[in-house]
Amino acid sequence: MRFGLMFSHQVPPGSGRSWHQPYRDMLDCLPRAEELGYSSCLQVSHHVQRDGLCPSPLVAMAAAAAVTRTMRIGTGILLVPLYAPLKLAEDVAVLDALSNGRFTFGVAPGYVSEEFAAHNVPRPERTRRFWEAIDLMQKAWTEESFGFEGEFYRVAEGSFVNPKPIQQPHPPIWYGLSGPKSLAEAARRHGVLYPSPRHGMVELKEHLAIYRAACADAGWTPTELPLGREVFVAETQAKAEELGVTEFINWMHLPGLEAGAALRSVELFAQEVMPAFGVAA
Numbered sequence: 001m002r003f004g005l006m007f008s009h010q011v012p013p014g015s016g017r018s019w020h021q022p023y024r025d026m027l028d029c030l031p032r033a034e035e036l037g038y039s040s041c042l043q044v045s046h047h048v049q050r051d052g053l054c055p056s057p058l059v060a061m062a063a064a065a066a067v068t069r070t071m072r073i074g075t076g077i078l079l080v081p082l083y084a085p086l087k088l089a090e091d092v093a094v095l096d097a098l099s100n101g102r103f104t105f106g107v108a109p110g111y112v113s114e115e116f117a118a119h120n121v122p123r124p125e126r127t128r129r130f131w132e133a134i135d136l137m138q139k140a141w142t143e144e145s146f147g148f149e150g151e152f153y154r155v156a157e158g159s160f161v162n163p164k165p166i167q168q169p170h171p172p173i174w175y176g177l178s179g180p181k182s183l184a185e186a187a188r189r190h191g192v193l194y195p196s197p198r199h200g201m202v203e204l205k206e207h208l209a210i211y212r213a214a215c216a217d218a219g220w221t222p223t224e225l226p227l228g229r230e231v232f233v234a235e236t237q238a239k240a241e242e243l244g245v246t247e248f249i250n251w252m253h254l255p256g257l258e259a260g261a262a263l264r265s266v267e268l269f270a271q272e273v274m275p276a277f278g279v280a281a
Contacts, residue, residue: 001277002247004040005033005266006076006228009060010051010255017256019052023060025259029266030067036270037279041068042076042106042228042249047115051255058091065099074104076194076228076249077176081109081126082119085133085153086161089140093165101166106194107134108176125152131185134173141170174226178203180210187214190222197228197251208243 009022030041041064043057054060057075064073080088096103109130110116116123132150139146140161147157165171174194175186186193193211195204208225215222228249250269253262270279 001245001279002039003037003269003274003277003279004042004072004226004247004249005029005038005253006042006044006249006251007054007060007253008044008251008255009054009253010049012051012256015256021259022052022253023063025253025262026060027063027067028259029253029263030064030071032263033266033270034068034071036267037274038071038266038270040072040074040104040226040247040249042074042104044076044251045078046112047079047082048118058095061103062095062098065095065102068102070102072102072104073099074106074174076106076174077108077196078106079110079115080107080133081121081129082115083133085136086140086155086159088133089137089161092137092171093141093161093163096165096167096171097163103165103167103171104174105171106174106176108196109182127179127182128152134189138170141165178207183207183211184214187211187220188218190218190220192222192224192226194226194228204243 007022007026009026011017011019011022043054043060045055045057046053047055057078061073061075092103092105109126113123116126121129129152132152136148136150136153136155139148141164145158145160146155147159148155173191175191176194176196177183177186178196178199183193195207199207224246225244226247226249227243227245228251252265252269
């Protein structure tokens with residue numbers, strides 16, 4: 001069992017906190033968390049949010065890469081249809097280089113109407129744009145030079161994306177999906193499922209049943225099942241692993257929480273809970 005941390009960098013209205021403080025809190029926390037045995041750091045992302053929930057997860061994770069040495073860093077989740085996919089492929093490759101091959105690319109098509117309206121992207125197109133962008137990026141990472149002709153995106157033949165990612169053929173892709181067709185497509189692509197924290201246990205079991213059946217049809221057995229929660233604690237390891245979870249991503253830096261209290265929570269969880277799962281603080 002592995003344990004990670006999740007950050008959102010929200011500032012509740014009226015809290016009196018500065019916009020930059022949650023980012024500073026993350027950078028102060030991560031070296032200590034790495035010492036305590038946490039294995040990953042993921043960045044939540046949404047756009048045009050009143051409380052400042054992080055709209056630039058790749059930038060935040062570049063900073064995280066600079067203050068860590070062994071932790072997996074990643075997006076959890078980046079909303080792909082709101083980005084230009086060629087530029088996104090370049091940025092991901094550079095971030096994988098900056099982190100020395102520690103980046104995990106968590107992606108989703110998104111669902112919040114206001115985000116699509118603000119970015120002038122038609123919401124009904126989001127799923128088609130999502131899969132097309134994934135195809136474009138994988139082609140960019142794995143071919144010396146390439147071209148692309150799709151419904152939404154075009155890249156001239158003979159184009160290059162360099163540097164290539166350190167991880168081959170490309171950084172791991174985690175899919176934040178819940179629709180049956182999307183779950184089946186992720187399985188067909190041998191993609192790891194990263195269930196959204198907004199889904200309860202009943203929904204999670206339904207989604208996992210669809211995903212695992214599709215994985216079986218594709219002749220593939222996933223080796224990871226990360227799960228993000230505000231904090232998840234179970235009485236026994238067997239109960240905690242009921243869903244087959246391999247990594248818990250704990251959201252401890254909650255909106256408005258003072259940095260010292262959040263760091264103490266990180267320390268206590270590492271000292272009191274993680275050893276029961278074989279992780280020494």
